[in-house]
Amino acid sequence: MKFELTSEQCRFLKALAHQRNPVVMIGNNGLTEAVLREIAINLAAHELIKIRVQGDDREARVAMYDTICQDLDAAPVQHIGKLLVIYRPNNDVNIALPGVKVKPKPVKKPAKAKFGRPSSRASKVKTGY
Numbered sequence: 226m227k228f229e230l231t232s233e234q235c236r237f238l239k240a241l242a243h244q245r246n247p248v249v250m251i252g253n254n255g256l257t258e259a260v261l262r263e264i265a266i267n268l269a270a271h272e273l274i275k276i277r278v279q280g281d282d283r284e285a286r287v288a289m290y291d292t293i294c295q296d297l298d299a300a301p302v303q304h305i306g307k308l309l310v311i312y313r314p315n316n317d318v319n320i321a322l323p324g325v326k327v328k329p330k331p332v333k334k335p336a337k338a339k340f341g342r343p344s345s346r347a348s349k350v351k352t353g354y
Contacts, residue, residue, distance in 0.1 A: 230300050230312070234322045238273055238302045241320065242310045247277040255280075256289045265297055268313045272320050273302070276309040 230238070248267045251260055267274045276293070278286045290309050294301045299313040314320070 228298070228300050230302065230322075231324060233324060235302055237323050238312050238320075239310065242273055242275060242302060245273070245275050247275040247308065249274065249276045251276060251278045251280075251289060253279060255285070256292060261293070261296060264293060264311070268297060268299060268311065269315060272315055273310070273312045276311065278307045278309060280307075 248271070249260065249264050264274070264276065278289060280286065286307065286309070287304065290301060290304050293299065293309070293311060297311075297313060299311045302310040302312050304310075312320075314322075
């Protein structure tokens, strides 16, 4: 189930991906199960990744790009030369796309001791005599 990005979202993701380095390299053996597993692990950790493909056959790179996006439920962002940029959102939102409303995560405040200083032992310490 491949999903589509708007042009604004795609432009935003391209700008984020510009400063990143490729995290997965597809070698001469092509797209194997181990490579797909590694791509899935990196997508779960980073949401937006770059993949470098070794090989000169453009049609093979396009076929790999489509296969990766279809198998891993990811969105294609950019294919330029031997670099592929892929995005898949996680449950824990690391990248907030423009045009998508996301509820902010609630911030937990540390427990306070009786004297107003935060302490990890605040609930365990009894100060009365």
